[in-house]
Amino acid sequence: MGEIAYKIAVRGRAGIRDVAEAAGVSVATVSRALNKPDSVTPVLRARVTDAARRLGYLGNGAARALASRRSGAMGALVPTLDNPIFAACIDAFQQRLDAHGISLLVASAGYDAAAETRGLRTLLQRGVDGILLVGAAHEPETWALLPPDLPAVVTWMHRAEGCALPCIGFDNAAAAARITRHLLALGHRRIGMIAGLARGNDRAAARIDGVRAALAEAGLTLAPPLLAERAYSVAEGSAAMAALLALPDPPTAVVCGNDHLAFGALVAARRAGLAVPADLSVTGFDDLDFLAHGDPPLTTVHVPAAEMGRRAADHLAALAAGKEPPPPAELEAPVVLRGTTAPPARRRATPRRARA
Amino acid sequence: MGEIAYKIAVRGRAGIRDVAEAAGVSVATVSRALNKPDSVTPVLRARVTDAARRLGYLGNGAARALASRRSGAMGALVPTLDNPIFAACIDAFQQRLDAHGISLLVASAGYDAAAETRGLRTLLQRGVDGILLVGAAHEPETWALLPPDLPAVVTWMHRAEGCALPCIGFDNAAAAARITRHLLALGHRRIGMIAGLARGNDRAAARIDGVRAALAEAGLTLAPPLLAERAYSVAEGSAAMAALLALPDPPTAVVCGNDHLAFGALVAARRAGLAVPADLSVTGFDDLDFLAHGDPPLTTVHVPAAEMGRRAADHLAALAAGKEPPPPAELEAPVVLRGTTAPPARRRATPRRARA
DNA sequence: TTCGCTCCTGAAAACGCTTACAGAGCCCGC
């Protein structure tokens, strides 16, 4: 034992052979006792776990991964962590993976195609056992990189055309349509949209489609300048709203592609002297908690980010373990009615607002 | 070549031997050509990279890690990703690591000591080349686990008593003191604080200390019920503020331990019919962008989260590469004055006259 | 032309663990 301690001190860290020696068994037994406890006699198992604990044995993940050809890590390829909605999803994903004894490798692509492919390549090199993707719109190169037999799930969508991967998410278009119908029901007819950049972002595109579909039901259409596509940020939302308000015939309601945009829109409206929702209705998409308590609280679509993360973790863990994963059910993305929507103001005397 | 392709198809993925064979060189040369291009003849290097590209060679991270005893991954042990301030830091950390060709392994502990130790253990098993820690207050068990020679940095603090690790961050106490002095300068004398839970959270504790210190300079003290310690959440902030307002002699200003608490406080104040900042001043800590544009916009302390992430990445990358890391400089955490602070309201009619 | 150096490349030994595979007990039934 003292001799073993010496060896360990020299080498820096206890190895499986040290544990084997200390427990008086072979390395194979140590491996078995630690990895599948049932396959070993209780007394031996105790001897081994005991020795392992005494020596502070941790194990070498690389060696384990190499020998077992499983890394015990999942990868998440997300647009960014800087948006709380993704952070919430990844946080939940990680926690659930942890419960499965799996680690999380994160690659964020920053809405950039090249970075995305690079991120995936890195994840693959690291030998992840599965991958969480956001959305199904990716570069051909990215798809080509993805080994067909590697467990992977697409989140944030309920289904994706021509994508064989399981989808864990909700129906963006339907949700966008629902919130638009709410505006329609309120009596709005001139409805604008500040959407996310649809290029390479199928969720953003689907939301536009949904709004368009709902509008079509009412015989309305959506096109620039009433449709603005902007990067997801508060500043862009502000700018877009300002542009909308500068129109000769501004909309009475604006549905936004996400909460950041909506918040920016709110700021711009206030800056323009407009009261929300009296003068202008605004809706969001995500349901960030800060905006739920704002003044006025934002009417928005609730995105089940954490739930997606948890389900993705369960799904991938099952897949990686060779088990049958739970069938991916469509998640709810309910409209949550709060304070930023109301019937349109009565027709104003002058087309232009009083103050600017 | 066709033969090689066949082998690869059978085995699933191209290995270094396939590349070697395709390029007509030894595996050693392939390894060198790919890892340190300068150590190999240009023509051979081209042959190798060419073959690697043709075969879609990615490399096996586990094998590489095992042989080189470096994993090429850094670990981040954070309280949670669900708070945008940490998410922003980790996002920046990841991006910068990526620039160094390093991957990110995330473990979030959820402000739970046991989970934290478990998370660190996982990171260590995975063989990370370095670790980002938030704060220096950790379980003894956690510290014991951390190999003394493993590169690690503490973020979110400028320095930590009795902690030898490099600190990359700002001075929580000083920043809290500064924002408190701002309140004092405005004329507030009855100042409350809604702090984070200080137990096991040195940042939260330092902020309390800072407020206390500033108050002491003015001959004031801070103690319950004027000091409330609450978990970092909007709801807790609300509840705490409600309690503060229910006091016989409520504070005229409240400094909050973070922006979530401050936002909750704002909500509670509004609910109580109080105008901020006219009737009550509130300050935050973090500078989340949503609150910068709120109504009123929050006066708060700006926390350089992204900058900490970037510097931590650079520092760890240098350490892991055996280079001299840049000396960790103290980061700025400036008070940003916005709309939630103002001089105290003139003495209200009802309560007994306050001391001058 | 030959010797000595330097620069490159290849052969082969780790790296630390998992996992067939096979051997050794052991119990039980006949």
Add this chain to the structure above:
DNA sequence: GCGGGCTCTGTAAGCGTTTTCAGGAGCGAA
């Protein structure tokens, strides 16, 4: 009492790279 079958442990062969070490080629100088 003995053989068969079963369970449990140990032996050893990889897993796919990196890296050390040594050999070989090429070049310049004598």
